[in-house]
Amino acid sequence: MAKAEIRNRIRKLRFENNEMTQQELADRAACTRQTIVALEQGKYLPSLALAFRIAKVFGVLLEDVFEYEE
C-alpha cells in the first residue's frame, strides 16, 4: 500500500461559501476554531464524525471535502 495522503478543500469551500469565517464553520460543525485552523493547515486529519459534519455544513459529500490519494 503506497503511502496515502488526504487533502482537504476546507479553505476553498469556506471562500466559495460567501467567505464563511473559521469561527462560523467551527460553530456549525460543532468543533473549535482551533480545530479548523489545524485542519486547514494539514496538521492532522479530522475524526470521521467531524469530517461528515464539515461536509454537511457545505452541503457536499464527504469525498468532495476530503480527497484520498493512494
Next chain:
Amino acid sequence: MAKAEIRNRIRKLRFENNEMTQQELADRAACTRQTIVALEQGKYLPSLALAFRIAKVFGVLLEDVFEYEE
C-alpha cells in the same frame, strides 16, 4: 445539531465480498483484526484515513461504507 450516528456496513460488505475474513480485511486495510472487530461492533469510529482504506478494499465510496445520520 441533533445527535448524529454513523453506522457502517463492514460486516455486510465482507460477506458480500466472498465472505472476506476479518483478518484479510485488516491486512488489506493496514490495521489489526481487533480494530475490525471493534468497528463491526460499533465500539468506536475509525479514523478518516482508515475509513478511506476500508472503502478502497471493497472498491466503493467511503459513504457507501459509513452512513451518517443526522
Next chain:
DNA sequence: ACATAATGTAAAATAATTTATACAATTTGT
C-alpha cells in the same frame, strides 16, 4: 470427535484528535 479457522472479549500501552486558553499578526471598514 477432532483439528483448524474464524470470531469474540479484555486490558494496558501508545498514538492521534480535539479542546481550552492565551496572545500575536493580519485584514477590513470607517
Next chain:
DNA sequence: ACAAATTGTATAAATTATTTTACATTATGT
C-alpha cells in the same frame, strides 16, 4: 490612523482511536 474582526501560533490537558497480547468461544470440514 484606528477599532474591530479574522486568522495564525503555541502548548497542555482531555478524549478517542489503534495496537499488542493473550485467551475464550463458535463454526467448518473431515
